[in-house]
Amino acid sequence: MTATLHVTFRVGNATYAVAASDVLHLESYDTATHVPGAPSYVAGLVQVRGRLVPVIDLRIRFGLPPADASAPGPPASQAAIDRRVVVLQLGTRVAGLVVDSAREVLKIEDTAFERPPEIVVHQTAGFVKAVATVAKRMYLLVDLPRILGEELDHG
Amino acid sequence: MTERVDLQEFIGGFVVEAAELVTAANAALLEIEAGHAEGTSRPKAVRDVFRALHTIKGLAGMVGVEAIVDIAHGLETLIRTADRAGGQLSRAAVEVALQGVRAIGERVRAVSEQRTPAAAPPRLLEAIASTDATGDAPAVAPQVSAELDARLSPSERAQLANAVAAGAPAWMLSFAPSESNAARGVTIGSVRSRLATLGEIVKVAPRTVTGPSGAQLGIAFDILVVSSAPRETLADAIAASLESVAPVLAPPPPPVAQAPLPAGPGAEPSTRELAERDDATADVVPIGRAVIRVELSRLDELQEQLSLLTVSRFRLEREIAAMADAGHDVRRLRQVADLQGRQLRDLRRAILRARMVRVAEVLEPLSLLVRSLARSSERAVRLELDARDTELDKAVADRLLPAMVHLVRNAVDHAIEPAAERRARGKPEAGTIRVACTEIAGNQLELVVSDDGRGIDRAAIARRSERTIDHDADLLDVLCGPGFSTRDVATRTSGRGLGMDIVRRIAVSDLGGELRLATTPGAGTSFTMRIPLTISIVEVFAFACGRQAFVVPVSAIEEIFEIADAGITPPSAPGGRSQVSLLERRGRAIPMFSLGRELAIDDGAAARKAMVIRRGGEAVAFSVDRMLGRQEVVVRAIDDPLVQAPGIAGATDLGDGRPTLVLDLGELGLAARERQLP
Numbered sequence: 003m004t005a006t007l008h009v010t011f012r013v014g015n016a017t018y019a020v021a022a023s024d025v026l027h028l029e030s031y032d033t034a035t036h037v038p039g040a041p042s043y044v045a046g047l048v049q050v051r052g053r054l055v056p057v058i059d060l061r062i063r064f065g066l067p068p069a070d071a072s073a074p075g076p077p078a079s080q081a082a083i084d085r086r087v088v089v090l091q092l093g094t095r096v097a098g099l100v101v102d103s104a105r106e107v108l109k110i111e112d113t114a115f116e117r118p119p120e121i122v123v124h125q126t127a128g129f130v131k132a133v134a135t136v137a138k139r140m141y142l143l144v145d146l147p148r149i150l151g152e153e154l155d156h157g
Numbered sequence: 158m159t160e161r162v163d164l165q166e167f168i169g170g171f172v173v174e175a176a177e178l179v180t181a182a183n184a185a186l187l188e189i190e191a192g193h194a195e196g197t198s199r200p201k202a203v204r205d206v207f208r209a210l211h212t213i214k215g216l217a218g219m220v221g222v223e224a225i226v227d228i229a230h231g232l233e234t235l236i237r238t239a240d241r242a243g244g245q246l247s248r249a250a251v252e253v254a255l256q257g258v259r260a261i262g263e264r265v266r267a268v269s270e271q272r273t274p275a276a277a278p279p280r281l282l283e284a285i286a287s288t289d290a291t292g293d294a295p296a297v298a299p300q301v302s303a304e305l306d307a308r309l310s311p312s313e314r315a316q317l318a319n320a321v322a323a324g325a326p327a328w329m330l331s332f333a334p335s336e337s338n339a340a341r342g343v344t345i346g347s348v349r350s351r352l353a354t355l356g357e358i359v360k361v362a363p364r365t366v367t368g369p370s371g372a373q374l375g376i377a378f379d380i381l382v383v384s385s386a387p388r389e390t391l392a393d394a395i396a397a398s399l400e401s402v403a404p405v406l407a408p409p410p411p412p413v414a415q416a417p418l419p420a421g422p423g424a425e426p427s428t429r430e431l432a433e434r435d436d437a438t439a440d441v442v443p444i445g446r447a448v449i450r451v452e453l454s455r456l457d458e459l460q461e462q463l464s465l466l467t468v469s470r471f472r473l474e475r476e477i478a479a480m481a482d483a484g485h486d487v488r489r490l491r492q493v494a495d496l497q498g499r500q501l502r503d504l505r506r507a508i509l510r511a512r513m514v515r516v517a518e519v520l521e522p523l524s525l526l527v528r529s530l531a532r533s534s535e536r537a538v539r540l541e542l543d544a545r546d547t548e549l550d551k552a553v554a555d556r557l558l559p560a561m562v563h564l565v566r567n568a569v570d571h572a573i574e575p576a577a578e579r580r581a582r583g584k585p586e587a588g589t590i591r592v593a594c595t596e597i598a599g600n601q602l603e604l605v606v607s608d609d610g611r612g613i614d615r616a617a618i619a620r621r622s623e624r625t626i627d628h629d630a631d632l633l634d635v636l637c638g639p640g641f642s643t644r645d646v647a648t649r650t651s652g653r654g655l656g657m658d659i660v661r662r663i664a665v666s667d668l669g670g671e672l673r674l675a676t677t678p679g680a681g682t683s684f685t686m687r688i689p690l691t692i693s694i695v696e697v698f699a700f701a702c703g704r705q706a707f708v709v710p711v712s713a714i715e716e717i718f719e720i721a722d723a724g725i726t727p728p729s730a731p732g733g734r735s736q737v738s739l740l741e742r743r744g745r746a747i748p749m750f751s752l753g754r755e756l757a758i759d760d761g762a763a764a765r766k767a768m769v770i771r772r773g774g775e776a777v778a779f780s781v782d783r784m785l786g787r788q789e790v791v792v793r794a795i796d797d798p799l800v801q802a803p804g805i806a807g808a809t810d811l812g813d814g815r816p817t818l819v820l821d822l823g824e825l826g827l828a829a830r831e832r833q834l835p
Contacts, residue, residue: 035816036705037795038756039802047800047808047816053601053669053689054808054816056799094598095797151799 005111010141011088011104013060019134019141022107024090031057031085031100041151045100050089057087057098063149064129069102090146097150108141110134115143170518171220172269173450175213179262182209186255189246197319200244200312206254207236213261225264227277231285232257238290243311245291253288257281305329305381305405308362313381317359320383325356327405328384332395333366333377343396345378351394356384381405451511453551459508463501465827470494470501471803472831509691509794513548516594516602519558520544523565523592530569537576537587538569544594549602550691553668557604557688560663563656564606564684565590572610572682582679584609600690600796601670607683613676633674637661660684668692669793669810692791697819699785699811700766703758706785708809709768709820716769718742720780737829740767740778749778750829752822756804770822777826792819803828 007022027050034046034057045059061069069081084103089096115132117123122130132143185205192199210233217225232254239246246254260281264274309317321327332348345361352358359381366377384391391402473494481487524540531538549557573579573588580586593605613636619626622635636657664672670688697708698717720740736754739746749767753759764780771777790809795801804825808816 033815035808035818036758037800037802037805037818038758039805040800044799047795047818049669049810049814049816053671053687054793054795056795056797058799091598094600096598097797097799 005109008108008110008141008143009088009104010106010108011086011099011101013064013101014066017139017141018060018101018130019108019110019143020088020090020146024092024146026089026091026096028104029087029089029098030083031087034100048087048098050087050098053096055087055089055096055098057100058149059100060149061100061102064126090150092146092150092152095150099149108136110136110141118142168220168268171216172265175216175225175265176262176269178209178213178216179258179265182206182213182258183255185209186251186258190248190251193248193251198243198245198315200240200315203236203240203244203246206246207233207240210236210258220268222264222268222274224274224277225261227282228257228261228264228285231277231282235285235288235290241311242291243315245315247289247291250288250290253281253284257285309360309381313360316357317381317383320357320359325383325385327359328382328388328391329403329405330380330382330391330395330397331377331401331403332380332397333375335375338396341396348378348380348395352380352382352384352391355386355390355394356382358382453512456508456511459511461823463505463508465824466501466504467803467824470497471828473497509550510548512550512552512691514551514554516544516547516549516554517542519549519554520561520592520594522558523561526562526565527569527590530566534569535575536569536573538573539587539589540565541589541591541593543592547594547596547602548690549688553688553690553692556663556667556692560660560686561592561604561606563660565592567656568606568608568610568682572608572612574611596690597687600794601687602690604686604688605683606686607681609681612678612680612682614678615676629674629676632676633657633661633672636674637672660686664688666810667791669791689793692793695792695819696787696789697792697809698768698787699817700768700781701783701785702781703753703756703760703762705758706811706817707781707820708790708811708817709822711787713770713822714768715771715776716742717784718767718769720765720767742769742776742778745776747776747778748830749780750826752779752781752825755779755825755829768822770826777830779822779825790819 008019009022009025009028010017010019012018029048029050031048034048036046037044037056040046040056043058043063045057045062048055048057059068061067069085081102086101086104087098088101088104089098111134114134114136116134118126118130118133122133126142128148129144130142131145134141134143182205185199185202188202189199189206192202210229214226214229214233217223217229235250236246236254239250260278267274317327330352332345334343334345338344349358349361360379361381362379363376364379366375380395382391388399388402388404392399395401477487477490477494480490520542523542527538527540568590569588573590574582574584576586579588588608588610590606590608593607595603597603613632615626615632618632618635622638624631624635626632626635637660638658661672664670664686668688669692670686672687673685674682675685676682696711698711698714699706699708701707737748737750740749741747747769751759751764753762753764762782765783767778767780769776769778788811790811792807792809794807795805804821805818806821806824807819809819811817
């Protein structure tokens with residue numbers, strides 16, 4: 003059996019996973035430069051170690067209310083402090099995902115992943131490609147090309 | 158020299174440059190010849206010939222074409238003599254020089270056609286060596302006092318002679334700067350520019366003014382000018398009395414002495430004939446067809462056209478979407494549109510590629526640098542250059558080289574140990590500096606400068622800087638700190654520091670890249686730089702709109718003005734998306750769009766400024782909240798499809814570490830106008 007290292011992160015009340023080999027780094031997130039005309043789920047551009055990186059707000063991508071609305075006011079600003087950008091490399095593209103929090107790096111057995119129930123695939127618009135249960139916790143493996151809108155690049 | 162670099166890589170560059178220099182040398186020689194016909198000398202042209210030949214010699218040496226080196230060397234010697242003698246080149250010398258330059262041109266052509274160039278003809282070399290450089294040159298010896306003559310250089314003497322031969326008298330002016338003069342704005346600078354309008358300044362020589370007791374009273378300038386202006390005007394120009402303007406020599410008696418030099422049949426060929434003869438020879442067939450030089454502005458023009466094409470593509474997309482909404486079958490139409498989209502992207506890539514230069518060529522000077530540094534520091538150092546087939550934008554290349562020079566120089570100066578020390582450590586006597594370059598994901602280039610030297614002594618640097626250094630990243634921070642230089646540190650033990658702040662500034666701030674360091678004591682150090690393949694430097698206006706800062710190239714803006722009132726708003730057709738208002742500007746009605754509304758970021762703040770652009774003859778204005786300033790920025794392409802949108806041309810950093818968008822108002826203007834028009 004082989005196990006693959008994954009970076010896990012939270013968005014809303016679910017925990018997601020991406021293969022650590024796709025992750026360049028984790029950065030704290032403050033704000034992004036809004037790009038008028040870009041898809042609504044694109045939070046904008048950030049500069050990470052001198053590189054321009056487009057970032058996707060996963061809450062918007064997943065159809066959740068914006069973070070600001072769900073955690074208003076200074077007392078709740080812990081939420082803002084916890085937010086992270088998971089910087090990914092996919093082929094020649096580099097992009098970031100804004101997530102509610104990201105701390106854990108976890109080895110997950112390849113066999114632990116199962117195809118999610120059809121209704122979940124449908125409901126998440128194909129963003130979730132597998133589910134793994136480790137120590138009674140569920141991790142949703144995301145389909146990065148789909149989230150990054152690979153179809154955008156192919157006309 | 159590095160074994161890994163193929164000489165062939167430089168041949169293309171050599172051919173282009175040498176061919177240009179041959180052309181320049183020919184042009185200058187012909188100008189000197191024209192001077193002969195008029196009886197004047199052309200010291201500047203002589204100098205140009207000298208420079209061209211000197212450069213050709215150096216280039217030919219680098220690619221090892223000895224035949225060209227030999228001919229250029231002979232000519233260089235000949236022309237240096239003429240240059241030292243005041244820039245007069247005899248007709249015989251011009252003739253032999255033209256022959257020599259032609260022989261060089263033939264050999265450059267041979268190189269470009271990958272033939273072995275013929276050896277330098279011994280008869281030509283002999284002819285060059287035996288030619289009298291200055292012999293029969295037009296001798297219009299100026300009759301000036303011996304005292305003045307002694308102060309003039311040969312070329313100044315020739316300049317004086319030429320000016321006087323042209324019919325103007327020469328004057329010696331004495332200008333004494335003083336507080337009262339300065340108060341009236343009369344300084345040596347203003348005097349110079351004033352005199353330059355009245356005639357030709359030959360020499361300005363400062364001299365100390367001493368009082369009767371020998372005490373220094375101040376400084377005065379002797380200015381030798383040739384001018385037809387009246388003496389009074391000259392005196393006025395230096396704010397002094399007539400006594401300060403002394404005639405030096407009167408113009409020579411006209412025509413007779415200035416009779417044209419013989420140019421009849423049998424005499425020297427005239428300039429015209431020479432030029433024609435040159436046209437008739439193979440010299441005019443261009444050398445090195447494979448490479449041409451193109452003004453960057455022409456490539457910019459291409460990019461401009463491309464952005465127009467992009468706009469019309471957006472329009473096409475909209476039409477297809479509208480048809481689909483109306484229930485038409487648009488599958489085949491969409492296939493074509495998709496194909497066109499890919500072709501547009503390919504075109505954009507092709508245009509970017511046209512701005513690329515080979516990294517191997519860019520870094521080539523490092524070989525010479527290492528060779529000379531190694532010699533002066535008496536160390537054996539070998540440079541390995543491995544740039545493979547990487548290429549990068551010309552603008553990046555120009556900025557990159559100084560950083561690489563710093564890194565390589567530091568490695569030779571501080572990292573590589575003296576031979577004895579290396580022997581004692583069991584290392585090969587010759588140190589190795591390796592510069593490797595690979596293209597990595599995200600349109601970036603990774604450059605690694607590594608050495609097998611002594612490594613950096615962290616502990617010593619930590620003591621010195623009074624900081625704890627846990628990682629190489631901390632170490633790099635200290636090394637790149639302002640004011641940290643090897644002068645502050647015991648060089649032998651601590652390694653580098655020299656100019657590291659400059660290296661980081663270039664890599665990170667100027668190029669938007671990153672810099673890393675890894676060092677192992679005793680084994681060596683490597684610096685890794687990641688930089689984008691393309692950048693462009695643009696002067697921009699920064700402005701605020703909808704709580705966001707943007708910049709726009711200064712070149713795109715025709716005018717910026719305060720909006721006194723909101724203008725008038727013509728009635729809007731039903732379903733019209735954006736509103737156009739009309740502004741009166743110098744008797745013309747200009748359509749104005751709200752930029753905030755165009756970009757859908759309007760926050761209701763009152764727009765106070767309007768920026769006018771012109772596209773295809775018609776002016777269009779955009780209203781924005783307020784202007785923030787004007788500065789030069791590095792514009793970086795945004796190529797990820799997630800953030801490509803009409804009117805967004807790229808991003809830059811205004812210094813706050815956040816991206817600021819660069820707008821293409823022309824594209825937005827077109828898009829807005831097309832939306833308005835049916």
